[in-house]
Amino acid sequence: MQPEVRKLVIVGGGTAGWITAAAFSRLLGQRLTIELVESEAIGTVGVGEATIPQIIRLNTILGIDEHEFLRATSGTFKLGIEFVDWGKKGSRYLHTFGETGMSLSNVAFHHYWRRSVSGEAAPDPKGLWDYSLHQQAAEQSRFGKLDRVGNTAMTGLAYAYHFDASRYALFLRAYSEKRGVTRTEGIVEAVERDGESGDLTAITLKNGKRVAGDFFIDCTGFRSLLLGGTLGVGYEDWSRWLPCDRALAVPSERLPTLVPYTRATAKDAGWQWRIPLQHRTGNGHVYSSGFTSDDAAADVLLQGLDTKALGDPRPIRFTTGRRETFWAHNCAAIGLSSGFLEPLESTSIHLIQSHVSRLIQLFPRAGNPAAMRDEYNRRCTAEFAQIRDFLILHYHRTDREDSEFWRYCKHMDVPDSLTHKMELFAASGRVGRDHDDLFRDASWVQVMLGQGIMPADYDPMADQIAPAQLTEFLANLRTLIARGIASLPTHEDYLRQHCPAD
Numbered sequence: 265m266q267p268e269v270r271k272l273v274i275v276g277g278g279t280a281g282w283i284t285a286a287a288f289s290r291l292l293g294q295r296l297t298i299e300l301v302e303s304e305a306i307g308t309v310g311v312g313e314a315t316i317p318q319i320i321r322l323n324t325i326l327g328i329d330e331h332e333f334l335r336a337t338s339g340t341f342k343l344g345i346e347f348v349d350w351g352k353k354g355s356r357y358l359h360t361f362g363e364t365g366m367s368l369s370n371v372a373f374h375h376y377w378r379r380s381v382s383g384e385a386a387p388d389p390k391g392l393w394d395y396s397l398h399q400q401a402a403e404q405s406r407f408g409k410l411d412r413v414g415n416t417a418m419t420g421l422a423y424a425y426h427f428d429a430s431r432y433a434l435f436l437r438a439y440s441e442k443r444g445v446t447r448t449e450g451i452v453e454a455v456e457r458d459g460e461s462g463d464l465t466a467i468t469l470k471n472g473k474r475v476a477g478d479f480f481i482d483c484t485g486f487r488s489l490l491l492g493g494t495l496g497v498g499y500e501d502w503s504r505w506l507p508c509d510r511a512l513a514v515p516s517e518r519l520p521t522l523v524p525y526t527r528a529t530a531k532d533a534g535w536q537w538r539i540p541l542q543h544r545t546g547n548g549h550v551y552s553s554g555f556t557s558d559d560a561a562a563d564v565l566l567q568g569l570d571t572k573a574l575g576d577p578r579p580i581r582f583t584t585g586r587r588e589t590f591w592a593h594n595c596a597a598i599g600l601s602s603g604f605l606e607p608l609e610s611t612s613i614h615l616i617q618s619h620v621s622r623l624i625q626l627f628p629r630a631g632n633p634a635a636m637r638d639e640y641n642r643r644c645t646a647e648f649a650q651i652r653d654f655l656i657l658h659y660h661r662t663d664r665e666d667s668e669f670w671r672y673c674k675h676m677d678v679p680d681s682l683t684h685k686m687e688l689f690a691a692s693g694r695v696g697r698d699h700d701d702l703f704r705d706a707s708w709v710q711v712m713l714g715q716g717i718m719p720a721d722y723d724p725m726a727d728q729i730a731p732a733q734l735t736e737f738l739a740n741l742r743t744l745i746a747r748g749i750a751s752l753p754t755h756e757d758y759l760r761q762h763c764p765a766d
């Protein structure tokens with residue numbers, strides 16, 4: 265009989281460590297003793313402030329009140345990401361979290377829209393967004409909860425959050441400690457392993473303390489102290505497809521109007537983010553050191569700010585890719601220690617959440633069974649690859665050739681899985697997405713169109729309705745959306761009324 269898993273040790277107290285502690289304490293806290301070790305001297309990566317709608321599910325599972333959470337983290341609502349200058353200079357589109365238009369007879373809306381512009385010599389892909397509730401709300405800086413638009417099947421605003429990363433970790437720390445998680449301060453100096461199985465048995469800290477455990481979760485960030493370091497699990501480098509490897513982050517003053525979206529502006533050797541929070545704005549320039557210098561990147565960042573900088577740019581280095589396996593022996597890596605796909609679509613916090621939930625679903629009662637490990641590794645591997653392809657699409661499908669970086673991205677070889685998706689969409693407007701893909705059809709459609717792929721054809725089922733009916737359907741949708749938006753408060757008013765920052 266294998267020994268029962270009773271003591272869980274989480275090493276690292278950034279966003280990954282504290283989400284892990286919160287979820288385990290909530291769902292397995294009666295069974296496990298949980299200890300989290302972190303070092304204030306080492307600190308956290310300190311970025312990671314934009315999310316995707318799946319975070320709402322995490323909050324629901326944890327029983328977190330949305331307004332309390334936004335007040336504590338100085339958060340705002342996010343309806344999507346505005347991409348500026350990506351497909352070509354001067355272009356702009358919003359990858360929103362919602363559906364565009366409304367599907368009819370099980371045919372996705374964009375096929376009807378494509379049909380409606382099929383007589384035009386050079387149809388403008390941007391026309392699709394005339395039917396986006398999210399786009400109109402974002403443009404008018406409005407936000408509110410709508411279950412449905414009018415009495416139609418069109419759903420209301422799907423949203424996520426922006427928040428202050430350090431306040432978020434503190435919020436989850438308080439949550440976890442309330443549920444029995446012990447926090448130990450100290451720098452890990454050595455890791456002990458069982459002589460026979462090679463499993464981890466304990467960590468020792470610089471201050472002499474020894475923390476033993478049955479299962480270990482490595483949340484040590486890019487260091488990957490346990491999985492990469494002690495267990496020697498290698499790293500699959502994806503920088504040939506996702507060439508950015510550095511970032512400079514700087515806070516600036518609050519935006520005069522709190523817009524409900526992240527902005528990602530393409531630059532000559534990367535891109536710049538702008539994340540609106542209630543008390544400040546988060547900014548960063550993600551770039552490739554192979555195509556620009558750190559000094560030039562800092563100038564680009566500071567020149568691209570919309571409000572006054574509140575400090576000096578802070579450098580961060582990374583290599584895009586993932587660990588070869590995510591769980592080895594009795595240790596799983598969660599967060600940056602498991603890999604990093606760059607922040608373009610705000611997927612890292614989601615990956616933490618999905619890895620934690622998968623690990624909890626497969627968590628062993630006793631021992632360290634290979635079947636559970638294999639299943640965990642198989643699913644995490646697939647998830648990373650799907651997100652990778654979606655990110656590469658933004659860089660690769662571009663008309664930009666105005667810098668060495670963009671020429672590289674445009675002409676680089678990409679995974680066959682992505683080539684297939686782009687070809688399928690270009691030919692027919694169909695999306696060849698896998699069923700468990702994080703990004704829905706609506707996301708792929710918006711980014712493909714936004715980056716400039718206009719499908720040559722549409723689904724023949726969209727021909728089922730008569731031309732006059734189609735015209736009426738589209739006109740009605742535009743009216744409904746305009747009415748729906750007019751009924752919403754401004755984003756600022758919504759925040760002020762429900763969740764002003766503490």
Ligand code: FAD
Nearest residue numbers: 276277278280308309312314452484485599600607612613
């Ligand atoms: P860290 O924050 O680095 O935490 C590591 C922890 O391990 C710390 O507590 C540290 O003290 C501890 N530690 C390390 N070594 C030791 C040791 N020897 N002894 C004791 N403790 C130790 N994600 C998003 O979802 N949205 C975004 O908008 C986004 N933007 C990003 C922008 C950039 C430039 C980067 C690099 C990342 C971004 N991310 C984003 C990712 C996000 O920041 C991370 O996924 C998230 O912060 C989790 O980090 P972490 O907890 O894994 O690592």
